[in-house]
Amino acid sequence: MSNTVIENLEKIKAQVAGLAEEAEQLGKLPDETVRLLKGSGLTRMMQPKEYGGIESTPGEYIEAVMAAGALGCSAAGWVGGVVGLHPWEVGVMDPRVQEEVWGTDQDSWIASPYVALGRAKRVDGGFRFSGRWTFSSGSDHAEWVHLGGLIEDANGEVTLGADHHFLIPRSDFQIVPDSWDTVGLRGTGSNDLIVDDVFVPEYRVLEYATVVDGTAAAKVGKADNPLYAMPWFTLFGNAVSATVVGICEGALAACVDYQRERADVFGTKITQDSFTLPSIGEAASEIRASRLQILDNVNRVYDVLAKGGTPSLALRAESRRDQVRASWRAVAAVDSLFARTGGNAIRSDKPLQRLWRDAHAGLNHAVNLPGPTYQVAALSLMGFDPEGALL
Incomplete structure (x- = not known):
């Protein structure tokens, strides 16, 4: 089903990208962008099946969020990723809540x-x-x-x-x-x-504590469903970072498209530039590494639950560490691309400058704070179970 959602996102890519500047000016998503996102199925991937949801695996959802982030409108990817995750929490609440939220409109955000x-x-x-x-x-x-x-x-x-x-x-x-x-x-x-x-x-x-440790699912009879037993920060943190990585993938695509026909001030085509080309190749590898690290960690936690186990604090600490690192690595790669794309890249009519700004804004989310997260991960490596950590 996730492939269907990703295919749907690909079909609306040009339309969503064409509305990106309108979203920037409005300070919110245009109604048409919302309609397109709802139609893609992205925001129902974490929703219970009995209310029109897909109940995708976390890995499938994270891949779809990355695809949404790369649509060419970062705001659409960001909102789709965040709003699309909230049905998971409603799914572990009292059944009366689910009926109130989705009883008359299964696309309620x-x-x-x-x-x-x-x-x-x-x-x-x-x-x-x-x-x-x-x-x-x-x-x-x-x-x-x-x-x-x-x-x-x-x-x-x-x-x-x-x-x-x-x-x-x-x-x-x-x-x-x-x-x-x-x-x-x-x-x-x-x-x-x-x-x-x-x-x-x-x-x-x-x-809140039952959301964070995944035990809320047991209280509503979903303890055997590994999706709803996922620790909250494994889902939420990685969904935010998946959007950041998706934005960076979109920035890479915009950079490659722009550089393909560009020449520098001396008339040398970038396709013959022995300095810029390696930097593009390196940045592409760094962004891909971020993608794979996020997916690997989410899938590892889910696999433990699918086999009837409980993810250890050490595994959750690793996932949070890698999630934060993936965001910062991908944005650093975009920085290297942006710095080598010439003066025209800063013009307002070039999408790369907007994607560059958006990627940096994504780093400011609290789940991407590196210091405390890395500290907890280091203590975990030493055999301690840090209390109060956002795992």
Whole structure:
């Protein structure tokens, strides 16, 4: 099925790329881009089959996200990758939630973010919830949103240390106008959101720790489904990095296309330039290495689960380490390409400059933070099980 999704993405590539500049100017995806992405099946790959989903393997999904990132509109790849992953979490929530989200529209989109900036007070049947969040990619087109928060007592003190995820319908959150104005990934519409004292029923709240370690699946009878038992950061982190790598693959393609007919200021064709050609070959290999490393790690974790095992913290630490490294390696390769593509590459009508900006913006996501991730991986290699690590 993943091949079908990738084939569908290839069919819409020219259309999506043609809408890239409009997305940049709008600060969100055009409605037509959203329609095309939904039609490709990308955002239903992690969705339960009983609600029109595909239930692809994580590796299949990651490959499709890379293909989306390489469409020529980074924003489409970014939103498709992030929004496409959220059905996985709904899939491990109370069945009533799944019916609410997809009962009337199996293409309903769910945005986020998960950072615990909200505060909730317990009331009869659920919580009163408020807060403001940043970086809600694709929220202009989302009918629901996952938001992170902490539960307080009547005095405003946090009574439960663990973060929780609260699922909120479109009618209960506000998009802050003009809150997304950035140098990269401008078309993602990653707006600020506000929730002001809304009621959230308890069945639409999920404990963060059970999402991270994959145990939420057992609570809804999906312990034997290796897809829904996947550790959260193995999925989420690699999906973000897969988009970055896809953007870099798109940048490589744009560079090759541009350099094919280009000559330098002395009239030497680039196809005869013994300095530029090796740099293109090296960059292509680095980007491919990033692709393969991400896929290998995701598939290794999934294989353990498919055989009835539990992925070790060491394996999860390796996956996170390699996921971060893959992002930075691929973007460094694009840097080397961009620096050797001549002055005209910086012109606004050249797609390479936009892809270069977008790739760098992708590195700024919290899951691509190298220092703490590498530190945890090193401790794991030494035989320690670091606590609190985003694994």
